[in-house]
Amino acid sequence: MNSIWPLAPGRLGGSRISPIWLVLVAVIVAAALVSDRFLTSYNIASVLQQGVITGIVALGMTVVLIGGQLDLSTGAIVMMAAVMALLIGPDGTLGITLAVVLPILAGATVGVVNGLAVYRAGANSIVTTIGMQFFLIGAVLATVSGRHVRATAIGDAFTALAQARPLGIPFPVFIFAALVIVLAVVMSSTVFGRHVYAIGGDADASRRSGVNVVRTGIATFAISGALAATSGVIIAALVGHLDPTGVGGYEFPALTAVVLGGTRLTGGVGRPIDTVAAILVIAIITNVMTILDYQYPIQLLVQGIVLTGAVAYYNWRGEA
Amino acid sequence: MSAQTFVRLTGITKNFGGVHALKGVDLDISASEVVALVGHNGAGKSVLVQILSGVFPPSSGEIRVMGEPVSFHSPNDARHHGIETIYQTLALADNLDAPSNFFLGRELRTRFGFLDKRRMAEAAGKALADLNPSFTDIERPVRQMSGGQRQAVAIARAIHFDVRVLIMDEPTAALGPHETAQVSTLIRRLREQGIGILLVSHDVRSVIDLADRIVVLKAGEIVGTMTAAETDEDSVVDMIIRGRRREPADGSAP
Ligand SMILES: Nc1ncnc2c1ncn2[C@@H]1O[C@H](COP(=O)(O)OP(=O)(O)OP(=O)(O)O)[C@@H](O)[C@H]1O
Numbered sequence: 001m002n003s004i005w006p007l008a009p010g011r012l013g014g015s016r017i018s019p020i021w022l023v024l025v026a027v028i029v030a031a032a033l034v035s036d037r038f039l040t041s042y043n044i045a046s047v048l049q050q051g052v053i054t055g056i057v058a059l060g061m062t063v064v065l066i067g068g069q070l071d072l073s074t075g076a077i078v079m080m081a082a083v084m085a086l087l088i089g090p091d092g093t094l095g096i097t098l099a100v101v102l103p104i105l106a107g108a109t110v111g112v113v114n115g116l117a118v119y120r121a122g123a124n125s126i127v128t129t130i131g132m133q134f135f136l137i138g139a140v141l142a143t144v145s146g147r148h149v150r151a152t153a154i155g156d157a158f159t160a161l162a163q164a165r166p167l168g169i170p171f172p173v174f175i176f177a178a179l180v181i182v183l184a185v186v187m188s189s190t191v192f193g194r195h196v197y198a199i200g201g202d203a204d205a206s207r208r209s210g211v212n213v214v215r216t217g218i219a220t221f222a223i224s225g226a227l228a229a230t231s232g233v234i235i236a237a238l239v240g241h242l243d244p245t246g247v248g249g250y251e252f253p254a255l256t257a258v259v260l261g262g263t264r265l266t267g268g269v270g271r272p273i274d275t276v277a278a279i280l281v282i283a284i285i286t287n288v289m290t291i292l293d294y295q296y297p298i299q300l301l302v303q304g305i306v307l308t309g310a311v312a313y314y315n316w317r318g319e320a
Numbered sequence: 321m322s323a324q325t326f327v328r329l330t331g332i333t334k335n336f337g338g339v340h341a342l343k344g345v346d347l348d349i350s351a352s353e354v355v356a357l358v359g360h361n362g363a364g365k366s367v368l369v370q371i372l373s374g375v376f377p378p379s380s381g382e383i384r385v386m387g388e389p390v391s392f393h394s395p396n397d398a399r400h401h402g403i404e405t406i407y408q409t410l411a412l413a414d415n416l417d418a419p420s421n422f423f424l425g426r427e428l429r430t431r432f433g434f435l436d437k438r439r440m441a442e443a444a445g446k447a448l449a450d451l452n453p454s455f456t457d458i459e460r461p462v463r464q465m466s467g468g469q470r471q472a473v474a475i476a477r478a479i480h481f482d483v484r485v486l487i488m489d490e491p492t493a494a495l496g497p498h499e500t501a502q503v504s505t506l507i508r509r510l511r512e513q514g515i516g517i518l519l520v521s522h523d524v525r526s527v528i529d530l531a532d533r534i535v536v537l538k539a540g541e542i543v544g545t546m547t548a549a550e551t552d553e554d555s556v557v558d559m560i561i562r563g564r565r566r567e568p569a570d571g572s573a574p
């Protein structure tokens with residue numbers, strides 16, 4: 001097919017561009033027209049900063065969803081990792097290393113548990129990961145007795161993870177960009193990536209074709225857990241102290257981006273890079289609404305419309 | 321028998337909870353032999369196929385390949401022993417293109433460990449063209465392909481790799497007369513090349529034509545084995561329905 005309007009979302013292996021990129025261009029133009037504050041370098045940096053934290057979570061959820069499952073425990077993993085990083089006390093080389101590595105390992109471990117439940121035991125992924133979310137939130141709040149979490153000491157090198165601005169660009173943007181490139185290559189050009197698409201398309205056929213469905217699937221959840229935890233560590237470095245009850249709720253904005261980017265809810269189709277475009281679209285819309293002084297409820301409402309609208313749109317278009 | 325016995329199944333049983341899908345099946349498949357497996361819906365044909373291709377293990381019984389006892393923990397184990405399967409459901413991932421499905425589970429890699437997409441596309445393209453010269457545009461999701469093309473992908477990938485025993489579960493169920501004839505030609509060609517074929521089919525007439533031996537399965541048991549050259553359609557159908565040979569006194573079939 002040689003349609004000029006390449007509506008087939010994220011055709012695997014194809015070179016067609018997802019419509020989300022056109023939406024992104026349109027949103028940028030509209031934002032620049034609506035507000036002259038939008039295109040200032042300070043504002044762009046803040047858009048990126050905002051987008052990146054949700055974006056890293058969304059990348060992992062994209063991988064899980066291409067495999068045909070949902071990971072809704074990511075929001076709680078973000079919170080768990082942020083609290084862990086602060087409690088470890090990110091000071092000194094050892095302290096900082098541990099405060100980065102341990103939360104990410106913990107996130108990956110949570111992902112493995114999710115993956116075992118879903119792919120080994122055959123549990124429904126929505127229920128499994130919501131259950132995991134409750135468990136993690138409960139465990140974290142119990143650990144900190146519901147109190148505000150403050151690190152005993154925070155090294156500058158740790159803070160820099162979130163606050164350094166090489167070339168005027170927030171450092172997390174570089175982390176995000178690196179993760180995007182790695183995941184894009186992994187998904188498009190490795191055996192593992194190919195197998196993720198295969199199990200999302202037809203798990204039973206994949207198994208009969210010799211794909212290790214269980215191991216591949218567990219790995220998708222581990223990636224998602226590790227990435228969500230990475231976001232948590234960045235948040236810890238950004239704020240330095242936090243109210244655990246105030247960190248959370250990242251899973252739905254992230255899911256909105258994943259779906260808006262064209263990853264099919266039933267799996268097998270989608271691309272990490274398209275999720276990035278969707279993340280930017282959402283970050284820009286949110287940013288402009290903030291500039292124009294629309295309050296959080298309105299922003300939430302718009303996000304709901306975007307999510308539902310995207311699902312309806314992709315269903316209406318049908319699949320490639 | 322002079323031909324080499326590739327696969328020997330002895331006393332194979334399979335229970336799913338309380339369902340006894342197979343109740344002790346013995347079956348041999350030898351080089352250059354087409355064994356047809358026939359029987360009613362639910363007789364246990366696909367279950368037997370899946371045991372032999374490593375999808376699930378038997379509840380009891382023994383599988384020997386080239387005389388050696390084996391146990392398959394996955395379809396790849398069976399493939400490593402040269403047993404390839406074309407499933408009733410084809411087992412294709414609909415969202416992937418033909419080369420991806422062709423090499424699914426045994427992808428080619430470049431020196432650096434990445435997918436060697438070019439080499440896979442070339443090899444798959446060549447194998448598919450061998451099977452059906454008019455089959456082009458293979459790099460689109462197989463969901464968009466016709467039943468015959470999808471079948472061709474499933475067949476081509478099964479015979480491309482070193483195959484000793486080819487299992488075909490209803491290979492022509494979804495095909496038109498032209499493609500059905502092509503599959504028959506292919507089965508004859510593979511047989512000449514020394515491959516053993518287990519053919520599951522409901523089409524008794526074509527089975528008599530293609531097979532050397534016809535094995536009738538009924539409610540999980542083998543109720544009869546016939547030499548194709550020495551039997552006819554009515555006898556086979558009778559065996560399928562009643563589980564025994566037609567008495568000569570029965571007179572002509574209805
Ligand atoms: N995975 C499974 N779990 C439980 N029962 C099963 C399973 N697979 C098959 N069965 C049962 O085993 C019996 C044999 O099924 P099978 O699929 O082998 O029949 P078949 O001979 O291939 O029939 P058809 O001609 O319709 O393809 C049936 O009663 C079926 O319900």
Ligand SMILES: [Mg+2]
Nearest residue numbers: 365366408489
């Ligand atoms: Mg069957």
